[in-house]
Amino acid sequence: MRLPTNFQALVEEANGLQLYKALIVQLNKDLLLANVDLEFDSEVLPTSLKLILKEEVYNLIQNKFTEYLNLLYIIDVEEFRVRELDGDDIIKLSEEITFLTLQREWQKVWYKANY
Numbered sequence: 778m779r780l781p782t783n784f785q786a787l788v789e790e791a792n793g794l795q796l797y798k799a800l801i802v803q804l805n806k807d808l809l810l811a812n813v814d815l816e817f818d819s820e821v822l823p824t825s826l827k828l829i830l831k832e833e834v835y836n837l838i839q840n841k842f843t844e845y846l847n848l849l850y851i852i853d854v855e856e857f858r859v860r861e862l863d864g865d866d867i868i869k870l871s872e873e874i875t876f877l878t879l880q881r882e883w884q885k886v887w888y889k890a891n892y
Contacts, residue, residue, distance in 0.1 A: 778887060780880055787876075787883055788823040799886045800879070801826070807882065811851040813837070813844065827875060834878070835871035849874075854881050 781787035791797040798819050805816050815833050817826060837845035849859065854877050862873050 778884065780884060784823075784827055784876055784879065787879060791883060791886070794887075794890065796886050796890055797823075799890065800882055803882050803886050804830075804879070807852050808848070811844070811848040813848055827879075830878065831871050831875040834874050835867065838867055838871055838874075848878075852878055852881050854878060 781790055788797070791800050801817050801819050801821060808815050813833065815829070817829070821829075834845070834848075837848065849856075854874070858877055859874070862870055864870050
């Protein structure tokens with residue numbers, strides 16, 4: 778499996794394989810497991826999904842760092858990929874973490890659908 782390299786490619790692949798709703802379900806499941814008070818409707822637009830998730834990640838980094846780390850652990854975002862990111866700009870960091878989160882969730886959904 779080749780992972781999408783940007784948000785648009787991820788959404789296009791998920792929609793093309795009719796797995797976008799499964800992606801939302803998986804994300805909601807992991808957010809609940811991480812005790813993050815956020816749930817997406819299955820009909821959420823991709824742009825809204827990205828924006829709302831990015832805002833939540835930003836809030837977690839700024840105000841609830843332990844919960845942020847727990848979320849990354851629950852979702853199973855690779856630690857080395859997080860360490861590669863520049864933490865100086867929190868807004869840019871939250872955007873990159875949002876993509877890594879969605880990319881990992883997509884990987885879970887794709888494997889469940891194909892194996």
